[in-house]
Amino acid sequence: MSGDLTVRGLTVDFDGFRALSDLDFTVRAGELRFLIGPNGAGKTTLVDVITGRTKPAGGSVRFDDHELVGRREHRIVRLGVGRTFQTSVVFEQLTVLENLDLAASFRRRTAGLLRRRRGVAAGVAAALETTGLAALADRPAGVLSHGQRQWLEIGMLLTQRPRLLLLDEPVAGMSRVERDRTGELLREIAREHTVVVVEHDMEFLRRFASTVTVLHEGRLLCEGDVATVRADPKVQEVYLGRSGEEVAA
Template identity: 55%
Template sequence: MTLLEVSGVSVSFDGFQAIDNLSFSIGEPELRAVIGPNGAGKTTFMDIVTGKTRPDSGHVLWGEDNRNLVGLSEQAIARLGVGRKFQKPTVFEAQSVRDNLAMALKAPRGPFDVLLRRSVDEGRLHEVAAEIGLEDHLDRPAGALSHGQKQWLEIGMLLAQEPRLLLVDEPAAGMTTAEREHTTDLLNRLAQRHAIVVVEHDMAFVRRLGCKVTVLHEGRVLAEGSLDHVTQNKDVIDVYLGR
């Protein structure tokens, strides 16, 4: 099933065409890598999907009822099931891993729920911690984790909110070899149940993901297919790989 369909989307900033009649779709579940040179529109694409940027034209259709996300707030889009992980981890470093996950768990967020400090779903918390490989680190301060572990914690905080789509920005940056391997395994497991879009520059990491690849250039889809297919495309070689 198609979960997200970006259709004919364009947006410009001060005369610069950041996204140019872009069409893109991802199924549920599916893992997709998005690559391309700097300025290709990768970040703007994620900004549009999450409601941070409103396009000049086009539609962003979501879910079974093809609801148009354009014009909805970032909070409303997140509540519909779109989660985004930025390149730099944004965890609460003074809090424990447990507390970070507990704060993120999907639960009632009204004023009475906060005042009453309703109990955390410990089963779900441990399930998420095990999924990301941090079950043995629940009592550690998040600030004491390695860079890779902080990335996994942030992915866990997204998972705790039960998203249908995860947008993940350059997860391999700054990781050790072992952390990169753990991350690829984690993303591949999650993609059995979720739609995941990974924006990445590291070709070795993309190859390990073993998924369909979309190449963006000047705000448009330049090529799409397996990594071997797109890396043999003359246009891709000229504008991206040949640099």
């Protein structure tokens, strides 16, 4: 496994509003990193810059020694960077297997798309097994539970063979059982991938996070293990009146 994610001096302005300001941090290859912060802290903006959806005013984002700033979105994907969004995007009329196969077609040549395949591709089979959806392979995606739809989207991302996964609030709206299953899934994925999770669920973070980066007003406020972050006076002050009771609990 290779490929650190390195952010240096990253600055983003939106019509006079500074969303990110001289941001520096590093995620090591094979790490499961949680990214938290109050609304407006710059978390989604950061992910948008990494994936090429937003162009920064200055700074650098490098993955596996490739500069991402200035590259088009599809070229960043080709470098092994993938993301999910807060709202699950699956094709409800297609089966779980068909959704995964469609996502995997991103890696197939045009000629391969035109030929009728036989059997299940290895990458698709692996995604079914990893996400725990193998028994539901022939079910329409529209009948899946909320959690299962999120796992399907993660599986669709895995079929594209990314090395860096950026997941935006993957447990939002899930039941306790689904959150626990998702936490175990993220740990399993992180054995072979670098994973960055944008999250608001503090209970989920306490159970499954190892290293946490806290953003506030576009700047790095605190970084460390869960105990260090929870004990930091600056973090408690920022979250006071929002979710401070959870952070300090």
